[in-house]
Amino acid sequence: MSTITFDPETLESLQQQKSTRPWRKKPNRFTASVTLAVVIPALIVSALYLTSDIPVPILLVVIYLPLQLIASGIAAWATKGTRGIADSVIIVNAIGASLFSVIVLVSIIGSLIVRGLRAVSPHFLFQNSVYISPSTPLDYGGIGHSLVGTLLIVFIASLISVPIGIATAVYITEVRGRAVPYVRFFVQAMSGVPSVVAGLFILTIVVATGAFNQSAFAGGLAYAILMLPTVARTAEEVLKLVPDDLRTGALALGSTRARTVLRVVIPAARTGIITAIILGVARVIGETAPLLLAAGNNDQTVVNPFGSPISSVPTYIFNNVALPYPDAVARAWGSALVLIILVAILFTLARIIGRGRVGR
Amino acid sequence: MSTAEFEDVMDLDIEGVEASTAHPAGPTEMESRDVSVWFGQRKVLEGVNIAFPKNTVTALIGPSGCGKSTFIRTLNRLHELIPGAALAGSVLYEGKDIYDAAVDPVHIRLQIGMVFQKPNPFPSMTIRGNVLSGLKLSGMKRANHDDIVEETLTAAGLWNEVKDRLGNAAGDLSGGQQQRLVIARALAVQPHVLLMDEPCSALDPASTLKIEETIRELSKEVTIIIVTHNMQQAVRVSDYTAFFLSEEGTPGHVVEQGATTEIFGNPQEQRTLDYVNGRFG
Numbered sequence: 001m002s003t004i005t006f007d008p009e010t011l012e013s014l015q016q017q018k019s020t021r022p023w024r025k026k027p028n029r030f031t032a033s034v035t036l037a038v039v040i041p042a043l044i045v046s047a048l049y050l051t052s053d054i055p056v057p058i059l060l061v062v063i064y065l066p067l068q069l070i071a072s073g074i075a076a077w078a079t080k081g082t083r084g085i086a087d088s089v090i091i092v093n094a095i096g097a098s099l100f101s102v103i104v105l106v107s108i109i110g111s112l113i114v115r116g117l118r119a120v121s122p123h124f125l126f127q128n129s130v131y132i133s134p135s136t137p138l139d140y141g142g143i144g145h146s147l148v149g150t151l152l153i154v155f156i157a158s159l160i161s162v163p164i165g166i167a168t169a170v171y172i173t174e175v176r177g178r179a180v181p182y183v184r185f186f187v188q189a190m191s192g193v194p195s196v197v198a199g200l201f202i203l204t205i206v207v208a209t210g211a212f213n214q215s216a217f218a219g220g221l222a223y224a225i226l227m228l229p230t231v232a233r234t235a236e237e238v239l240k241l242v243p244d245d246l247r248t249g250a251l252a253l254g255s256t257r258a259r260t261v262l263r264v265v266i267p268a269a270r271t272g273i274i275t276a277i278i279l280g281v282a283r284v285i286g287e288t289a290p291l292l293l294a295a296g297n298n299d300q301t302v303v304n305p306f307g308s309p310i311s312s313v314p315t316y317i318f319n320n321v322a323l324p325y326p327d328a329v330a331r332a333w334g335s336a337l338v339l340i341i342l343v344a345i346l347f348t349l350a351r352i353i354g355r356g357r358v359g360r
Numbered sequence: 361m362s363t364a365e366f367e368d369v370m371d372l373d374i375e376g377v378e379a380s381t382a383h384p385a386g387p388t389e390m391e392s393r394d395v396s397v398w399f400g401q402r403k404v405l406e407g408v409n410i411a412f413p414k415n416t417v418t419a420l421i422g423p424s425g426c427g428k429s430t431f432i433r434t435l436n437r438l439h440e441l442i443p444g445a446a447l448a449g450s451v452l453y454e455g456k457d458i459y460d461a462a463v464d465p466v467h468i469r470l471q472i473g474m475v476f477q478k479p480n481p482f483p484s485m486t487i488r489g490n491v492l493s494g495l496k497l498s499g500m501k502r503a504n505h506d507d508i509v510e511e512t513l514t515a516a517g518l519w520n521e522v523k524d525r526l527g528n529a530a531g532d533l534s535g536g537q538q539q540r541l542v543i544a545r546a547l548a549v550q551p552h553v554l555l556m557d558e559p560c561s562a563l564d565p566a567s568t569l570k571i572e573e574t575i576r577e578l579s580k581e582v583t584i585i586i587v588t589h590n591m592q593q594a595v596r597v598s599d600y601t602a603f604f605l606s607e608e609g610t611p612g613h614v615v616e617q618g619a620t621t622e623i624f625g626n627p628q629e630q631r632t633l634d635y636v637n638g639r640f641g
């Protein structure tokens with residue numbers, strides 16, 4: 001009988017198996033050169049953009065695009081011959097397009113930071129604008145009142161549009177009543193309502209009739225009109241993704257239709273419904289026109305949703321950005337920066353809430 | 361169960377089988393009378409007449425696509441949920457037509473439970489939540505939820521695998537575990553009739569035997585109707601068997617039915633003999 005013996009090295013390597021990820025591609029010459037071919041034209045164009053006055057569209061179409069094609073063609077030919085050109089076109093398009101959107105986003109945020117960061121400070125977030133004139137230095141005053149206003153208005157709009165939107169989606173996907181085509185049509189038509197029209201509508205039927213002042217409530221109503229179609233249509237798509245097996249399974253347990261929707265279908269679509277709400281909020285949070293009309297303006301902090309006109313971040317920006325005072329303009333840009341950060345925070349929160357998969 | 365016993369059961373010789381002793385045919389609990397079924401214009405079942413005696417197990421067998429699932433779904437009024445579905449004939453439960461206008465389908469489905477071909481646990485609920493979901497969804501009151509969870513999961517052969525993680529998401533279970541979970545879920549509402557559509561098609565042999573044991577145990581109190589492609593299983597668990605067939609595009613119908621021992625041991629029809637011996641389908 002023979003015993004198998006390993007030399008110590010093999011034995012050790014057998015005993016200490018390392019976790020690896022063999023499916024991860026290792027960078028090779030091809031990818032490297034194609035990536036270079038993407039980065040170099042982008043760098044050249046970025047440099048041109050920063051140093052010259054060539055307008056961006058011309059820069060992109062006349063300089064970037066040809067440069068990019070030539071660069072990627074050379075890269076592909078150099079590594080794989082003519083065969084590689086098709087590959088490179090696809091990769092270049094993919095990377096280039098993603099790079100482009102990243103550049104757009106970064107430059108938006110960049111311009112906000114460049115022009116607005118000097119206005120942002122703790123007191124900028126918490127103080128209101130009482131006794132603050134456009135020429136007041138940045139050491140005083142802030143947009144606390146506008147932030148409170150925006151949050152209040154968006155909250156009211158969500159309170160109204162989210163239940164109605166989800167109910168609409170439930171009607172379309174779960175109830176499947178006879179009016180579904182009409183409901184769908186109206187939701188679609190609503191999503192085409194220009195925001196200023198929503199504001200005018202509320203101004204006419206709520207404010208001008210004397211039912212309510214210009215207020216957070218009136219502004220929230222205008223926002224709700226704009227949010228509703230987004231929430232309803234996204235929620236509809238999401239509910240459609242819930243497998244029918246789950247509905248049948250619930251019904252087979254002696255569940256009513258209503259309980260099936262409330263306890264099984266909507267919870268199963270929870271993450272998606274949160275996304276629907278996020279998209280609804282994102283749709284409205286920067287809308288200015290409806291609030292100019294329905295919510296008005298105020299230098300004071302207002303928390304009563306019905307009482308008086310109320311400030312909001314978009315209207316604050318609108319009122320300050322075109323003033324002939326550098327500090328006022330800086331405040332406007334600073335507010336825009338805060339608004340974007342606020343949106344980011346809301347989205348992150350919603351994602352975290354949506355991630356916990358199992359709940360009661 | 362020991363390995364030897366296990367092999368014994370798996371190696372059952374079909375021709376000369378000694379099937380589980382048929383319960384004496386008691387009162388009929390469910391009955392389908394002349395049931396025909398359409399999807400849109402297409403007729404998929406024709407004139408199905410089967411009586412299901414109380415507290416017995418009936419196996420529905422037949423080749424794929426012959427309408428077994430469709431038939432079983434007419435028995436708890438799930439069929440009507442499919443747009444374009446139509447039905448003729450009547451289904452009697454405790455002597456009354458469940459398709460009567462005065463009958464609430466929700467009430468019917470609470471008493472006639474179902475386990476589906478594909479496991480469908482509720483992804484938003486925990487393992488425990490899934491077992492108890494029937495109680496919540498139907499508004500049924502039962503005390504001692506902890507005991508219900510343990511009892512039903514044990515009967516479904518899942519308790520030992522999940523007893524330490526009842527709070528985990530049901531979606532994290534394997535396919536076979538999910539199937540056993542939905543069996544436990546169906547048991548928790550204590551149905552009078554249990555419809556099982558190929559409940560073991562996703563299960564390993566050991567879990568399959570566990571489920572079969574449970575079926576035999578349950579059949580003391582529950583009327584069970586089970587669709588299966590597994591001939592040994594039909595022999596092992598059922599008292600009665602109905603053989604469905606849909607020949608060359610014609611609607612499916614029952615070719616032969618009767619005591620399981622008769623259908624497998626001494627079928628009257630050549631087609632039944634061929635099918636149960638695996639010569640077609």
Ligand SMILES: Nc1ncnc2c1ncn2[C@@H]1O[C@H](COP(=O)(O)OP(=O)(O)OP(=O)(O)O)[C@@H](O)[C@H]1O
Binds near residue numbers: 423431
């Ligand atoms: N929702 C539906 N719409 C239209 N036709 C359907 C639908 N469900 C089933 N059918 C048709 O009805 C017939 C019977 O299907 P059924 O699912 O009842 O077969 P089965 O006997 O359960 O088959 P299997 O053993 O493969 O599960 C098939 O021809 C199928 O195509």
Ligand SMILES: [Mg+2]
Binds near residue numbers: 428429430477557
């Ligand atoms: Mg089937």
